[in-house]
Amino acid sequence: MEYTELARCAADKLMSYSKDQSGWKLCKKTGEVAVYWRPSTEFTGNLYKGEGIVPAKPEQVWECLKPEPGGLRIKWDNNVEDFKLIDAVTDNLSVCRTVTPPAAMNIIAPRDFVDVVLIKHYEDGSITSNATNVEHPGCPPQRHFVRGFNHPCGCFCVPIPGEPEKTQLFSFFQTDLSGYLPKSVVESFFPYSMAHFYSNLTKAVKALKA
Template sequence: MDYKAIAQQSAEQVLAYNQDLSGWKVVKTSKKVTVSSKASKLFQGNLYRIEGVIPELPAHLSDFLYKSEHRVSWDKSLKAFNMIHKIDSDTLICHTITQSFAMGSISPRDFIDLVHIKHQDGNMDIISTRSVEFPGYPPTSHYIRGYNHPTGYVCSPLKENPAYSKLVVFVQTEMKGKLLASVIEKSMPSNLVSFFLNVKDGLKIHKAPIPALRSHHSMHSAVHKKK
């Protein structure tokens, strides 16, 4: 499996989602976070778009979202998040286990995801995620194995204040199992707002300097119970 090619394709797909402003329907607004959705073209479910402002530099924000060291400590939707293979400095394969949600009606799921960060001009970073198969990590009886179609984050400087970031998140997760679509559609928007707020809270706790590699990039740009 050509993981690097898949990673590039996923990043391009997330960028295309970010540029496509047509057909979105706002399904929830709360605490300055907006969640929109439209039918996914890849499975029988929704593609979600979550956007808002994060009071942090884009380079800090993308490093924070890309690195897994503290993920479970701030992301309350997860019970485990582990890197299981490093392909290169910008591309990882991770195993994720989610918490149950929707008052327990959606049981924990696990995912094997290819995660990739792509640096764009203008200090924009794209962090893409897509589920893949990986030797040694087949589905087990402990969790339903979910599937993430191209999903990810777009971090860019806020035009009004470049020290702040505009964060746009795209989610199109196939939960698998025997869930009714209505259960997912009812619970997902609130969960996505909660995730966004968790990012803000996590950044306050885990402040970290920009690594040397990222500093150079910035300078260059300037010139789930089973059911």
């Protein structure tokens, strides 16, 4: 499938995840986020959903989240070591490479991911990023990195009626880290990682507003 079709398919699946309330099990809860999981229908791992309120306008939250080279995301997100644009397909569709650092006390080695990313803006002010793994001739697997695969994943920045300084943020992760990792390590890593994602994002938007 072409990149456009793959991205649209990912966006449709993410929308279905956001509407389907069945089967979710709470696995972690903090002051910023509740993290849920259910078995993925895309691969043998799990689909994770984060739900939280971020104390900033949707456009401010998006400024911290948006996937762009040299953007704010690489500064606050501990799971993003490097981010590069591989191919700008359209204004709102691109192919990107993300590098992640070692994790879980170096049990998880550095990974890289190549994804097509579709940005969508809605009339109610919502902004979403929708991504899934692709192959691209400009970014073959590289030495020193395990190639991981993101199945449909992304973030939804949703305005809260009557609360202009707050944003409801939904995040969906279903990542095949590849390699030979114990299942217990993978299943404990993602809820922990998502909790830190929301905590660090909250700090980032407060710094942006300061």
